[in-house]
Amino acid sequence: MSLDVNALRAQFPILSKTVDGKPLVYLDNAATTQKPQAVIDAIVDFYTGTNANVHRGAHHLSDEATRRYENARASVASFINAGAREEVIWTAGTTEAINIVANGLSQLLAEGDEVMATELEHHANLVTWQQACRKAGATLNIVPIFDNGELDIEAFEKLLSDKTKLVAFPHVSNALGTVNPIKVLTEKAKRVGAWVLVDGAQGIAHGGVDVQDIGCDFYVFSGHKLFGPTGIGCLWGKKEILESWPVWQVGGEMIKDVSYHEATWGALPNRLEAGTPNIAGAIGMGAAVEWFKQLDIEALHEHETALLNYATEQAEALDGMRIVGTAPNKIGVLSFLLDGAHPADIGFILDRQGVAIRTGDNCAQPLMKRFGIPGTARASFSIYNTLEEVDSLFAALKKAKMMLA
Template identity: 75%
Template sequence: MSLNVAALRQQFPILSREIDGKPLIYLDNAATTQKPQAVLDAIIDYYTTCNANVHRGAHQLSDEATRRYESARDTVARFINAGAREEVIWTRGTTEAINLVANGLAQLLQAGDEVMVTEMEHHANLVTWQQACKHSGATLKVVPINERGELDETAFESMLNPATRLVAMPHVSNALGTVNPIQTLTAKAKAAGAWVLIDGAQGIAHGDVDVQAIGCDFYAFSGHKLYGPTGIGVLWGRRSVLADWPVWLVGGEMIQEVTYQDATWGELPNRLEAGTPDIAGAIGLAAALDWFMALDQKAIQTHEKALLASAHAQAEEFDGLQIIGTAKNKIGVMSFMLDGAHPADVGFILDRQGIAIRTGDNCAQPLMKKLGIPGTARASFSIYNTMDEVDALFSALRKARKMLA
């Protein structure tokens, strides 16, 4: 089936905006996706009909808010095929979800233990493990990538050993678009006795995510890259692991019993969710997932692949443009360099033509240093982008090349 992109676009109010008199062409979806009206309506409806705190109030508004909030947890569990709803832990985003695991791991690690990451990590899945190793005396090991931006699987396997306690890797590289073979790599890491965490920030919106099929212990993602609101995210964790995982944040809701001298923690998911949560964010994320799951997933994937294929084909014919990241298995991210032009200048000129892209190091400074570049310009595509917008990107790049020559 083909995707009716024109009809789809009508559901996103922001896409009717103009920038400096030009129609908005939004190609920064790897940073955040836009929100359909269904998500905006769900958030407004919560605040206008049942705004109250959850799990606490002895009144109807609180009961209604609690039902919607916990129903959102059920929706997430179905979306990722969690083994149990209690395995879905609300966070503020992927970064907080990874920090939750890393802070717990720091209490379990000791000198001689090892944590493995990759050369393509976002800072959120690198600095967290650096800190965990520093606090515990463990060693951080980094798996290399090849010239195409693909993980060196031979090196990955050779670096695994009995000292490996945890492997953390991205489902998809935010800077390169590389899709990692996480199911295969997870199986190898588990065979070595390691826990596995997948940074799913970029992967969650581009393909079926089945945490049980992947076989990992943790999967982290953000709502805002899946057509949901900012400030809400999810840590999925295997119940057998989370049940005894060291707590990070403490306070209200996660307590079982407290005295002036001590406290004990509640059961999952409460024990890892301290304080008043982002209730509207959870409800908005559930609305985004319901909306997304109603679409033809195969048609979405076909459309996104076609957008990337068109962009790559035009880039290969574009004199002076170099694609950064040419993995065989990619999603809709095209990072690039324009000869003689700083990425920030390219981004500025494109913005004046109504085209929104990302420029800079993509929160992956070590990767940029390895590649020997200051950063990239990055166009990232989503389901509401069109082939005409891909063409407009390259028309704008031709103008930028003339202006910066």
């Protein structure tokens, strides 16, 4: 398989940008991906030719806005193989999607119940469960990982019991790149009757997400990590669960009937989508999904694997460089430290060379504490990155190493 990376890159206007006179080498894709022209055009076209509120106007613009908005929902539903389009709930992003589930869970848990998360979690898939358990008097159990960043499956199984009501874990670790065996974990959790939520923020952009095959109850992700806009995301949940899940917010649109003293909620997806939504964001996300679906997923996987392997080889050959997270099944993330150098200083020097990476705790403070470090420098790759950009990364790292010695 082959991928015309240059043709792909040409669809992303920002990749032609320079930083301090040097070509931009964008390696912060785990934080957010860049946007192809097709997505930018869809958003601009909505605001310039169709802007109106959805579901409530008796005029052409509203009808057209509603059509595009709901077509985007159908595109996302098809992309993840949802059982029905109304199982796709628009949110502001992964964080809000998890909060919707956690808010409802806090009302369904009882004292003595248990929830499980892992040592790999982003704060959004950890603090939410802490708060839900605190409100209900339930217990949060944490599944450990091995030193290479791989989840301890045996420990996972031992923590499961008939008290376990929900299990949450990331599809892919944002900090380490570890890919979890989400189907296997789901099967084990379902044996004790637990609900399963998969944090797909880092997994969705690599394609091949089939919620029916996974067997989970909830899968959540953000548009901006799938080449779409910020401020839009998705909570997918099984219809029979979402139909009775405690509502998150109340207000317009989600009401079936209301009087001055009581109200009843409408049908899905409205019951979990109060207020005027991010219409342009949803349309942009739909455009991103349709754009992505046209690509050769196998070729993309092959290309991303080649990038990570090439970067790993160079990292292992660079004296004083330590990779943090070496699980055998990884994708797109190289977290690292340089001897005697603070990650923030590394990031600053690389930025002056036009190389954009992430530094810090990656919103995973407990995981960093698990490794006994304050944070890492993180290079994260996407489909439009090149082997030459990996070379640029390591040329900049060698300069940083020399300056910080």
